Amino acid sequence: MRLMRNAAATARREETLDPEDWATLKALSHRIVDDSVAYLRDIHERPSWRPMPEDVKAFFTGPMPRKPQELDRIYRDVTEKLMPYPMGNNHPRFWSWYMGAGNYTGALGDFLAAIQGSNLGGGNHAAALLDQQVVNWCKEIVGFPVSASGTLTNGGSEANLLALTVARNVKAGVDIREHGIAAIEKPLRFYASDQVHSCHRKAVETLGLGNRALRRIPTNKDFTIDITALRQAIAKDRAKGFKPACLIATAGTVNTGAIDDLHALADLAQAEDLWFHVDGCIGALMAIAPENAYRVSGLERAQSLAFDPHKGLHAPFEAGCVLFKNAAAHRAAFAVTPEYLETMPRGLAAGAWLHEYGLQTSRGFRALKIWLALREHGIEKFGRLIDQAIAQAQYLSRRIAQEPRLELLSPATINILCFRYRPAQAKTADALKGLNIEIMLRLQEQGIATLSDTTINGQHCLRVAISNHRTRTSDLDLLLSELLRVGAELTS
Numbered sequence: 131m132r133l134m135r136n137a138a139a140t141a142r143r144e145e146t147l148d149p150e151d152w153a154t155l156k157a158l159s160h161r162i163v164d165d166s167v168a169y170l171r172d173i174h175e176r177p178s179w180r181p182m183p184e185d186v187k188a189f190f191t192g193p194m195p196r197k198p199q200e201l202d203r204i205y206r207d208v209t210e211k212l213m214p215y216p217m218g219n220n221h222p223r224f225w226s227w228y229m230g231a232g233n234y235t236g237a238l239g240d241f242l243a244a245i246q247g248s249n250l251g252g253g254n255h256a257a258a259l260l261d262q263q264v265v266n267w268c269k270e271i272v273g274f275p276v277s278a279s280g281t282l283t284n285g286g287s288e289a290n291l292l293a294l295t296v297a298r299n300v301k302a303g304v305d306i307r308e309h310g311i312a313a314i315e316k317p318l319r320f321y322a323s324d325q326v327h328s329c330h331r332k333a334v335e336t337l338g339l340g341n342r343a344l345r346r347i348p349t350n351k352d353f354t355i356d357i358t359a360l361r362q363a364i365a366k367d368r369a370k371g372f373k374p375a376c377l378i379a380t381a382g383t384v385n386t387g388a389i390d391d392l393h394a395l396a397d398l399a400q401a402e403d404l405w406f407h408v409d410g411c412i413g414a415l416m417a418i419a420p421e422n423a424y425r426v427s428g429l430e431r432a433q434s435l436a437f438d439p440h441k442g443l444h445a446p447f448e449a450g451c452v453l454f455k456n457a458a459a460h461r462a463a464f465a466v467t468p469e470y471l472e473t474m475p476r477g478l479a480a481g482a483w484l485h486e487y488g489l490q491t492s493r494g495f496r497a498l499k500i501w502l503a504l505r506e507h508g509i510e511k512f513g514r515l516i517d518q519a520i521a522q523a524q525y526l527s528r529r530i531a532q533e534p535r536l537e538l539l540s541p542a543t544i545n546i547l548c549f550r551y552r553p554a555q556a557k558t559a560d561a562l563k564g565l566n567i568e569i570m571l572r573l574q575e576q577g578i579a580t581l582s583d584t585t586i587n588g589q590h591c592l593r594v595a596i597s598n599h600r601t602r603t604s605d606l607d608l609l610l611s612e613l614l615r616v617g618a619e620l621t622s
């Protein structure tokens with residue numbers, strides 16, 4: 131019986147995912163590279179976005195494949211059904227929300243990272259060293275000391291979550307990892323402006339502190355946090371028996387790009403014994419932009435800082451980063467060494483366990499795409515590109531201010547501005563909102579430009595965020611002429 135089973139096992143053909151015919155796969159790979167180069171090279175000629183036809187939508191509801199299919203055939207589906215319908219953030223006229231525009235070298239980095247295949251959970255291998263080198267470069271970019279600690283994350287949301295976790299644990303006054311939030315004596319309070327990114331709400335909720343623990347402080351006319359109001363809120367909370375624990379400054383808000391007064395907040399955090407965190411997902415990288423670096427002075431005083439290489443460094447998604455001045459506090463929040471992850475004196479397990487610095491155990495090799503592009507271009511070019519984007523936004527801002535049919539609601543101080551189409555015949559707020567949404571949607575659907583919208587001071591507006599190295603001034607001129615054309619069509 132036993133013998134028979136062994137025989138059956140030998141008779142079974144052993145399988146692998148490697149191809150039987152490497153030459154065919156190689157030829158297809160070359161074609162994919164050729165197509166990819168053309169895809170990015172000719173991106174200016176394609177629409178900024180296009181709606182998907184019904185058959186394309188239906189295609190993605192097809193059944194799970196049970197049997198093999200020809201890779202050639204599958205790639206044809208990719209070229210026909212996937213590649214023509216991107217989000218479009220790589221396109222020169224994509225200015226929605228706040229993203230990066232990717233880069234070809236970064237894409238090669240993702241490919242090579244997958245081929246080399248290392249898991250960045252840790253270990254004694256080159257990818258782990260490269261990952262740490264990129265984290266060290268990140269410290270240098272924002273003026274943190276080499277003794278600081280940090281990790282690459284999947285984005286700014288995770289970076290902020292990790293930072294707020296450390297802040298909570300340090301300020302809890304109890305061993306929160308062991309006893310949980312129920313053991314906290316005085317409920318913790320975190321502070322940020324009412325312009326704070328929504329990921330902080332998710333973070334305090336996830337951390338078990340609850341949405342109300344995040345106090346939204348009113349903002350000044352320029353959308354920076356009102357420091358007098360902040361002081362009062364802290365004092366009031368203390369009087370009520372809460373424990374003010376953490377101050378979150380935003381260096382570049384999503385709505386308008388406002389940068390809180392970092393030095394004043396650093397001083398206040400120190401005086402009030404609060405953890406000082408800076409959400410620099412939009413603005414931190416301005417530290418390398420010669421003409422605008424002064425705007426984020428004070429960043430280096432943060433105890434923790436979150437920023438986003440997949441925004442300002444245009445790393446293909448995903449790549450975020452969080453840094454901590456207090457390396458021990460960072461590790462103390464996440465380190466767990468189970469019996470199967472003991473460090474060895476030699477061999478593969480002799481390296482640092484990088485999973486001790488965040489939530490992921492297995493982690494992708496996202497450092498390579500950043501490393502390649504930084505080496506290819508040098509950090510100075512990325513700084514100049516940030517200055518360029520800000521100059522472009524300021525140009526657009528000036529042109530909008532000169533155009534009687536457009537109303538500027540928040541001029542570009544950095545690379546974000548808000549405005550609306552406002553025809554002479556006065557309209558109600560609702561009608562104006564409807565009109566502007568329709569303009570935005572038509573610009574998207576006609577493949578002209580991708581804008582988003584928001585509401586500031588209770589007023590609905592269109593929003594342009596230029597974090598795009600492919601944008602040219604002529605693209606902005608086109609936006610204006612087309613926007614006025616569509617506006618006129620809709621109001622005639």
Ligand SMILES: *Cc1c(COP(=O)(O)O)cnc(C)c1O
Pocket residue numbers: 228284285286287288290327329380382383384409410411412438450
């Ligand atoms: C983009 C952004 C985030 C979230 O970052 P993701 O990379 O999208 O997770 C957080 N804060 C600010 C200010 C942002 O602009």
